[in-house]
């Protein structure tokens with residue numbers, strides 16, 4: 001298949017592109033290579049993909065309407081895997097407009113492109129952050145009690161709503177994936193796993209928010225990739241002939257899934273795993289809860305399992321070891 005991947009220089013985009021290229025698909029990847037974190041890491045991910053003749057990269061901003069129109073006018077895509085976004089909860093407090101451009105205008109441009117050529121399946125990234133701070137655990141897409149508490153989370157929830165409207169109006173089969181704290185090789189320097197590893201290897205203190213009273217459903221990158229690759233072949237059908245008869249019913253070809261490990265890990269247990277793997281003792285710099293952050297996340301994985309017969313499998317101990325091994329080799333420390 002000819003597959004468009006947005007955000008291909010990003011953590012998840014790179015991993016998904018590599019897997020789909022290995023499976024023999026033709027990949028067109030776009031990214032604006034912004035400097036939210038180390039551009040050199042994004043470039044290194046692209047260099048890693050350069051070995052695949054079936055992967056092509058174009059530097060492009062999602063929010064550039066003309067460029068996005070030209071992209072979709074230029075060739076036909078059998079799948080659109082939309083992973084580009086301005087990520088990060090904390091950064092959204094100081095840089096709200098970036099989120100509006102990349103995550104709202106950018107998402108609209110992707111939807112318009114999908115409409116323009118009636119893409120057979122749009123798969124896009126949402127986030128566990130849409131659930132907010134008081135959702136029942138484990139978090140289920142069926143509960144619909146989302147109360148985002150950061151602008152980042154609000155843009156991700158908006159993406160789901162915008163997509164539903166396009167799925168309903170134009171019949172574009174669409175699947176949103178709520179990812180839960182992804183970590184692993186080629187990971188993001190703004191996230192805990194990366195920051196903690198960098199600090200512990202440098203003998204510096206680890207910033208521990210909410211005085212350590214946080215838990216996350218840490219999900220290993222390969223598990224995310226497996227979920228994305230499987231779900232792109234499960235095309236939601238919808239039922240346009242039927243009238244919705246209940247408030248929670250949709251007749252659009254629209255689906256939402258969590259992709260998370262399915263077991264929350266206390267932040268301090270995560271730190272202990274890192275200590276064991278590195279053989280170092282962490283100095284912890286305990287800090288208050290950050291505004292916009294949620295105290296815990298926990299994915300219900302049943303819907304994903306029902307759809308694709310798969311649930312994430314890599315546990316924290318193994319995942320941390322694989323990350324640290326990559327980190328040491330990549331940064332030569």
Ligand code: NAD
Pocket residue numbers: 006007008009010011012013030031032033034042060061062063082083084085086087088101102106125126127128178179180181182183188
């Ligand atoms: P990332 O920041 O590594 O990747 C996103 C990529 O998109 C980056 O390379 C960035 O340069 C690119 N990008 C941003 N704005 C753009 C724009 N306007 N035009 C073109 N490219 C742009 O993040 P990631 O961790 O790979 O996340 C991928 C997706 O998954 C994002 O939508 C993110 O919100 C979502 N997500 C990630 C996590 C996680 O734990 N990593 C959790 C939940 C949701």
